Amino acid sequence: MPGLFCWNHIISATLLSQRNSKQRKENHIMASSAKSSSTNGRASNSNISIEDLSNQIEILKSDISTLTDTLGEYAKAKGVEAGETAKVKAQKVADAGREKALEAQLHAEDFVRTQPAAALGLAAGLGFLVGMITSRR
Numbered sequence: 001m002p003g004l005f006c007w008n009h010i011i012s013a014t015l016l017s018q019r020n021s022k023q024r025k026e027n028h029i030m031a032s033s034a035k036s037s038s039t040n041g042r043a044s045n046s047n048i049s050i051e052d053l054s055n056q057i058e059i060l061k062s063d064i065s066t067l068t069d070t071l072g073e074y075a076k077a078k079g080v081e082a083g084e085t086a087k088v089k090a091q092k093v094a095d096a097g098r099e100k101a102l103e104a105q106l107h108a109e110d111f112v113r114t115q116p117a118a119a120l121g122l123a124a125g126l127g128f129l130v131g132m133i134t135s136r137r
Contacts, residue, residue: 112119
């Protein structure tokens, strides 16, 4: 089942991304708490907040990139799944059409065998109509 494989791949990629994001946030919190405990003064606190914002922006960029990749994989998987579903449905319709054509052929053959005079008259009438239509350009 190709759809199931794609879903498992997408879910595992998402979980891995979430785990990496959580680890980055924990590392960032530990680093910022260590910096704030070692610095005294107002100017350094504003630098830490700018650094914190820069780090958070980088984390958000990374998360957005991962999310975009995951959504791309999801869309690709859905496209493949839709294509396979369309192929299966088209094959079913083609098979049903073949069955109906074969059934009509068998019915026509049965009609010709049971009523040959009517079949001959019908063929002559159709031939006459085709001849009239083609002669009147």
